[in-house]
Amino acid sequence: MxxxxxxxxxxxxxxxxxxxxxxxxxxxxxxxxxxxxxxxxxxxxxxxxxxxxxxxxxxxxxxxxxxxxxxxxxxxxxxxxxxxxxxxxxxxxxxxxxxxxxxxxxxxxxxxxxxxxxxxxxFSPKSCMYHYLNMARGNYRMYLQGERVRIKKYFYVLRPVLACLWIERYGAMPPMAFDTLLEQLIPQDTELWRVIQELLVRKKSGEELDYEPQLKPINDYLEERLHELEMRAALQPAADAxxxxxxxxxxxxxxxxxxxxxxxxxx
Incomplete structure (x- = not known):
């Protein structure tokens, strides 16, 4: 480095x-x-x-x-x-x-x-949430459909989804650190948290992450959040400065x- x-x-x-x-x-x-x-x-x-x-x-x-x-x-x-x-x-x-x-x-x-x-x-909550939502939808549609998926792409859908949730909860620009988003927004005593952490360890260790079977806890979570955020994004305020x-x-x-x-x- x-x-x-x-x-x-x-x-x-x-x-x-x-x-x-x-x-x-x-x-x-x-x-x-x-x-x-x-x-x-x-x-x-x-x-x-x-x-x-x-x-x-x-x-x-x-x-x-x-x-x-x-x-x-x-x-x-x-x-x-x-x-x-x-x-x-x-x-x-x-x-x-x-x-x-x-x-x-x-x-x-x-x-x-x-x-x-x-x-x-x-900072405009509305425009930023739409930015992250569009990123999440595009990556989800392109990489995470079907029985086998590009497994490393989970991070490129999870992060923008969590960024949207941060904006909704705090009305502020989300932090860059993925770990901070996880800790604040995903309950740590859940299967979802465990599966994400296991995948995170694999990615950081340098393991080759290519096509693998869907990780159902993450897919279910993303589908639910994406549907909710479609409706919530329009309700966010714009910047007025x-x-x-x-x-x-x-x-x-x-x-x-x-x-x-x-x-x-x-x-």
Missing amino acids: RAMREAIIDELSRLERDENIRILYACESGSRAWGFPSRDSDYDVRFIYIRQPEWYLSIFDKRDVIERPISDQLDISGWDLRKTLNLYRKSNPPLLEWLQSPIQYAESLSAAEQLRAMSPLM KLDDRLDAMFRETLREAWKQTNDEYE
């Missing part, structure tokens, strides 16, 4: 030089950040960056995403800060997850911390900070 972390930080530094950008924040997303990686899990690195002021002073639309599939094990991609802020206004769940990732590779200036501070105001002026000001200040600091280093 240490060697991979150093390789990731080196790659981020190379991106800054090659793309002439400033990386404001970089973190791990996906199974490693959720807490259930297997031995061969990919490193899914996500970052937020800002370009030179001149890049934004253009009449043309430009690509505001950088993607680098470095290897079979390492995938790096990032969003421009302006794109990031527009998605943030819409309570984008992947972005809100990145900001609370337990595995961080870089953070400079104050942009990420400001976004964390405003997140409770921008209007912070456009504040986000505009943050963008301009970050632009000044990022390139003033860089220029000062070379004076």
Whole structure:
């Protein structure tokens, strides 16, 4: 892990030089950040960056995403800060997850911390619940139908279902850690808890989890919850904070900070 972390930080530094950008924040997303990686899990690195002021002073639309599939094990991609802020206004769940990732590779200036501070105001229970519900439905339909199923995909349905339940119960963005969701939302003296824990141990140990017979306690639980959440999602409130002026000001200040600091280093 240490060697991979150093390789990731080196790659981020190379991106800054090659793309002439400033990386404001970089973190791990996906199974490693959720807490259930297997031995061969990919490193899914996500970052937020800002370009030179001149890049934004253009009449043309430009690509505001950088993607680098470095290897079979390492995938790096990032969003421009302006794109990031527009998605943030819409309570984008992947972005809100990145900001609370337990595995961080870089953070400079104050942009990420400001976004964390405003997140409770921008959080929309309705849009986030629909995001997780659609993820759960899609994975359930694709991987967990029939007598034999892609057994590792249980985690990719369980986690978004539990995220929906967290939003409904607490009215807040769910934590990234799968263990926290389990402990708070699944009774520990049940067969469901036991079966999930056994599967979790298998995945973390690196055991190959491919097609196996359905795990009925989990399937029954997911079918029941998905049906309930279909009705409950529409009842969730939307975000009502209007912070456009504040986000505009943050963008301009970050632009000044990022390139003033860089220029000062070379004076």
